[in-house]
Amino acid sequence: MQSVKSKTNRLKWLFPLCLMGITAALAFYPADEWQDKITQALEQYSKRFPQEKVYLQVDKDYYGAGETIWFKAYVLLQGQPSLSATNLYVELIDKSGKIVQKKLISIGGATGSGAFVVPETMPPGQYQIRAYTAWMLNFDAEFLFYKDIEIFDPAHPGQLPVKPVGNDFSVQFFPEGGNAIVGVGGRIAFKAINDQGYPIEVNGIVQNLKGETVTLLKTTRDGMGMFDLTPAAGETYKAIVQTSKGQQKTVLLPQLKTAGVGLKIFNKGTRIFYQTLPATKDNPIYNNMLVVAQMQQHVIYKAKLNSAEGQLSGFIPTANLPSGIVQFTIFTADGMPIAERLAFVRKPDQLQLTLQNLKINNQPRQKNVLEVKVPDTMLTSLSVSITDADNVVISDDQNNILSNLLMTSDLKGYIANPAQYFRDMDPATLQGLDLVMMTNGWRRFTWEKILHNYLPEIKYPYEQGLLLKGIATINKGTAPLSNGKVDFILKQPVDTSTAFSSVTTNDKGEFAIDRLQFVDTINVFYRANDPNKAWKDVNVKFENHFFETQSSANMPYPFREPQPIENTVLNSFLNTVNENNAVTRSIQQKPIFLQEYNVKDKRLSRTEVVEQRYATGMFNAGDGYSFDLTKSENGAINIFQYLQSKVPGLTINTTDPTTPAMQWRGGAPVLFLNEMPTSVAMLNNINIQDVAFIKVLRPTFVGGFGGSSGAIAVYLRRGGDSKSDVDTHGFEKYRKAGYDIVKEFYAPDYTVRKEIHILQDKRLTLYWNPNLVADTLTHTARISFYNNDFTRRFRVVVEGMAEDGTLGRVEQLY
Numbered sequence: 098m099q100s101v102k103s104k105t106n107r108l109k110w111l112f113p114l115c116l117m118g119i120t121a122a123l124a125f126y127p128a129d130e131w132q133d134k135i136t137q138a139l140e141q142y143s144k145r146f147p148q149e150k151v152y153l154q155v156d157k158d159y160y161g162a163g164e165t166i167w168f169k170a171y172v173l174l175q176g177q178p179s180l181s182a183t184n185l186y187v188e189l190i191d192k193s194g195k196i197v198q199k200k201l202i203s204i205g206g207a208t209g210s211g212a213f214v215v216p217e218t219m220p221p222g223q224y225q226i227r228a229y230t231a232w233m234l235n236f237d238a239e240f241l242f243y244k245d246i247e248i249f250d251p252a253h254p255g256q257l258p259v260k261p262v263g264n265d266f267s268v269q270f271f272p273e274g275g276n277a278i279v280g281v282g283g284r285i286a287f288k289a290i291n292d293q294g295y296p297i298e299v300n301g302i303v304q305n306l307k308g309e310t311v312t313l314l315k316t317t318r319d320g321m322g323m324f325d326l327t328p329a330a331g332e333t334y335k336a337i338v339q340t341s342k343g344q345q346k347t348v349l350l351p352q353l354k355t356a357g358v359g360l361k362i363f364n365k366g367t368r369i370f371y372q373t374l375p376a377t378k379d380n381p382i383y384n385n386m387l388v389v390a391q392m393q394q395h396v397i398y399k400a401k402l403n404s405a406e407g408q409l410s411g412f413i414p415t416a417n418l419p420s421g422i423v424q425f426t427i428f429t430a431d432g433m434p435i436a437e438r439l440a441f442v443r444k445p446d447q448l449q450l451t452l453q454n455l456k457i458n459n460q461p462r463q464k465n466v467l468e469v470k471v472p473d474t475m476l477t478s479l480s481v482s483i484t485d486a487d488n489v490v491i492s493d494d495q496n497n498i499l500s501n502l503l504m505t506s507d508l509k510g511y512i513a514n515p516a517q518y519f520r521d522m523d524p525a526t527l528q529g530l531d532l533v534m535m536t537n538g539w540r541r542f543t544w545e546k547i548l549h550n551y552l553p554e555i556k557y558p559y560e561q562g563l564l565l566k567g568i569a570t571i572n573k574g575t576a577p578l579s580n581g582k583v584d585f586i587l588k589q590p591v592d593t594s595t596a597f598s599s600v601t602t603n604d605k606g607e608f609a610i611d612r613l614q615f616v617d618t619i620n621v622f623y624r625a626n627d628p629n630k631a632w633k634d635v636n637v638k639f640e641n642h643f644f645e646t647q648s649s650a651n652m653p654y655p656f657r658e659p660q661p662i663e664n665t666v667l668n669s670f671l672n673t674v675n676e677n678n679a680v681t682r683s684i685q686q687k688p689i690f691l692q693e694y695n696v697k698d699k700r701l702s703r704t705e706v707v708e709q710r711y712a713t714g715m716f717n718a719g720d721g722y723s724f725d726l727t728k729s730e731n732g733a734i735n736i737f738q739y740l741q742s743k744v745p746g747l748t749i750n751t752t753d754p755t756t757p758a759m760q761w762r763g764g765a766p767v768l769f770l771n772e773m774p775t776s777v778a779m780l781n782n783i784n785i786q787d788v789a790f791i792k793v794l795r796p797t798f799v800g801g802f803g804g805s806s807g808a809i810a811v812y813l814r815r816g817g818d819s820k821s822d823v824d825t826h827g828f829e830k831y832r833k834a835g836y837d838i839v840k841e842f843y844a845p846d847y848t849v850r851k852e853i854h855i856l857q858d859k860r861l862t863l864y865w866n867p868n869l870v871a872d873t874l875t876h877t878a879r880i881s882f883y884n885n886d887f888t889r890r891f892r893v894v895v896e897g898m899a900e901d902g903t904l905g906r907v908e909q910l911y
Contacts, residue, residue: 143394161674169480169867178207205774210867254671274360286535296320301338448905479897562612577606622828677859764806
C-alpha cells in the first residue's frame with residue numbers, strides 16, 4: 098500500500114505529472130490557440146480564486162435547550178490545510194433566517210474550535226449552523242458550510258412537535274452528458290423525492306407518443322436509478338411512475354436535441370473511460386473538439402477529438418489522483434461547452450485512524466481509556482466526541498468530514514446520507530456514488546463565465562487577523578485628515594495586557610491596522626493628530642465589520658424535516674437533559690465548591706510560576722525553553738534579538754532587522770502571540786518591554802500544522818506584571834470585539850473528592866476534545882474519561898486531517 102508520507106504535498110506535483118503522462122501519446126497533435134485558451138483560463142481562475150472550504154464536527158445531531166453545542170472546524174484551501182486562514186465565522190440560525198448566536202473563531206494551523214451555549218429559553222425547532230471565512234463570501238452562498246440540527250424543549254418532553262405528512266412526490270431526469278440526442282444511444286439517470294425532499298423508491302415505464310413502452314425504470318439506491326434510451330426523431334417521451342404506496346404520476350422526459358454530442362463515462366476504478374457520440378457524422382464541428390478533465394480547478398487531462406478520424410474516446414488512469422470529483426467537459430472550437438459529466442475517484446487514501454480499546458468500564462463513574470492510532474509519518478489534527486449511544490442516536494442522514502469536503506461541498510442539490518458512499522469500496526456503493534454524480538450538478542464554477550471573463554467580484558479580501566479600520570476627519574467632519582496620524586492604545590480587560598500602535602492616514606483620511614490578535618473585547622483608546630496642528634477638532638469614525646452588524650441570513654439550503662427519533666429514545670433524552678439542566682442550575686446557585694489543589698513536592702521557580710500564569714493547555718504541557726521577562730531588564734531591541742543564542746539548535750538571523758529569519762530542525766517554527774497564531778512582522782513590531790513571558794517549544798510540538806519545527810509562544814504583560822500604568826488621558830475610547838473565548842469542556846475526575854460530586858451526573862456528551870494530540874514517539878493519542886451515572890453504551894467518533902490534507906474518520910460503539 099502506498100505510504101502516507103508519499104502523499105505529502107501531493108497536489109503540488111500531482112496535476113502536472115498526471116497531465117504529462119496522459120497526454121504524452123497525444124503530443125503529435127499541434128497545439129491550437131483555442132485549446133490553450135480554455136486550459137489557461139482555468140489555471141488563471143484557480144490562481145486568482147482558490148477554493149476555501151470549511152467543515153465542522155459537532156458532538157451531536159440534536160440537542161435539548163440548556164445544552165452546549167461543541168464544534169471543531171477544519172479549513173482547507175485547494176485541498177490542503179489552509180495555514181493562512183485566521184478568522185472563521187460560525188452562526189446559529191433559526192428557521193426565519195435570524196442569527197440567534199454567532200461566534201468569531203480564531204483559526205490556527207487550519208483548525209479552530211468553539212461552542213454555542215443553548216439557553217433553556219431557546220424556542221424549540223429546526224436550526225442551521227453556518228460556518229465560513231470572509232473569502233468564501235465572494236462566491237455562491239451554497240459554498241458555505243451548513244448543518245441542520247434540531248433543538249427540543251426538555252422542560253415539556255410530552256409536547257413533541259408534530260411532523261407533517263406529505264403525499265406528493267416528484268421525479269427528475271438527467272441525460273448523461275447533459276442532453277438526450279436524437280439517434281444517439283445514451284443513459285438517462287433519474288431521482289425521485291417526496292415533498293420533504295427525501296428519496297423514495299419508484300418504478301414505472303417510459304412510453305413514446307404512440308403509448309408504446311420503450312423501456313422500464315426502477316430505483317436502485319436512495320430514489321436514484323438509470324435506464325438506456327436511443328431517442329427517435331420526432332418523438333416525445335414520458336415516464337409513468339408510481340411509488341410503493343401506489344401513488345402515480347406522469348412526467349415528461351427532457352426535450353430531445355438534434356445536434357450535440359453524447360458523453361458516456363465508465364468508471365472502472367483504476368481507469369475512467371470516456372466515449373463521445375456526435376449527433377451526425379458529417380458535421381465538421383465534430384472534427385475539431387476538445388475534452389478537458391479538471392479536478393480541484395486544475396486540468397488533469399485534455400485531448401483533441403475528431404469524429405472524421407474516429408478519435409472519440411480515451412481514458413484517464415487514476416493511480417496518481419486523490420479521492421474527489423473529476424469534471425469532464427467537451428468543447429467545440431469556438432470554446433462552447435456542449436457536454437459535461439462528473440465522475441468520482443474513490444480511493445482508499447483516507448487518513449488511517451484506528452481505535453484501540455485499553456480499558457472500558459460502563460459502570461457508574463468508572464474510568465475509561467482508549468487510544469487512537471495515527472500514521473507514524475504525519476502530523477495530524479484530531480477531534481473526538483464520546484456520547485451516550487442509547488440516548489443520542491445518529492441520524493440516518495449523515496454528512497461527515499469525508500463526504501462533505503470530498504463531495505457535497507462541490508455539488509448542487511441535496512444528497513441523501515452522503516456518508517454512506519465512504520464506508521466501503523463495494524461495487525454497489527461505487528455504483529450508487531456514480532448515480533450521485535449523474536443526478537447532481539457541478540456548482541463551483543461555469544466554463545462559460547470563465548472563458549468570457551465573467552469573474553467573481555471580490556468584496557471581501559482574504560483576511561489576516563483582525564482589522565481595525567476607519568476614517569479621520571477635520572473641520573467637523575467636512576474634510577478628511579489627509580496624511581495625518583492616529584495613535585492607539587489597545588487594552589484588553591480580560592487579561593489587562595496593553596499594546597501600542599500608530600498609523601498614518603492616506604489622502605482620504607483612511608487608516609487600517611490589520612493582523613491584530615485578541616480575544617473577547619478590547620478597549621481601543623485613540624487620538625488623531627493633524628501634522629500641521631492646524632485643526633483641533635480631529636474626529637475618528639471606525640468602520641464596522643460585516644459580522645458585527647449582520648443579524649439575518651438568506652439560507653440557500655431549505656430546512657428539511659429531520660428524520661423522526663423514536664419516541665421512547667427522545668423522551669429518555671429529554672428527561673435526561675432536563676435533569677442535567679437542574680444540576681447546572683444548582684451549581685450556578687451555589688458557585689462555591691471545594692477547590693482541588695495539586696500539592697507539589699518541590700518549590701516552583703519564579704519562571705515556573707510565571708509560566709503557570711500565562712501558558713495554558715498544550716502550551717503549558719509542551720516541552721521547551723521558558724523565559725521570564727516580567728522583572729528582568731534587557732538591552733535587546735526586539736524579541737528575535739533577545740532569543741538569539743538562547744535556544745540550542747534555533748538559529749535566528751537578524752541581518753535584516755525588518756524580516757528576521759529563523760530555522761530549527763530544517764524549518765521555521767510556528768509563531769504565537771498570547772496563544773494565537775501570528776507572524777514574524779507582528780512579533781517584530783512588539784516592544785520587548787511589553788513582553789512578560791516567552792516559551793520556545795521543541796520541534797515535537799504539534800499545536801498546529803505548518804511543519805514539525807517547533808513553536809515560539811510570546812505573551813504580553815498582564816496586570817501585576819506591567820511596569821507602569823498607561824496614561825490614556827486625552828484619548829477617546831472605542832470597544833472592538835475579538836475572537837471568541839473558547840469554553841472549556843467539563844470532564845469530572847472522580848479520583849479526587851470534590852463537593853460538586855455529590856450532584857447527579859447526567860452528562861450525555863461524556864467527552865469532547867477538539868485538539869486531541871498524538872504522541873510523536875508512540876503515534877497514539879490517549880483518551881481518558883469517566884462515565885456518568887447511567888450510560889451503558891458509548892459512541893466514539895474521531896475525525897481528523899493530516900498535514901497534507903488527507904482526511905480521516907473512525908466511529909465505534911462500546
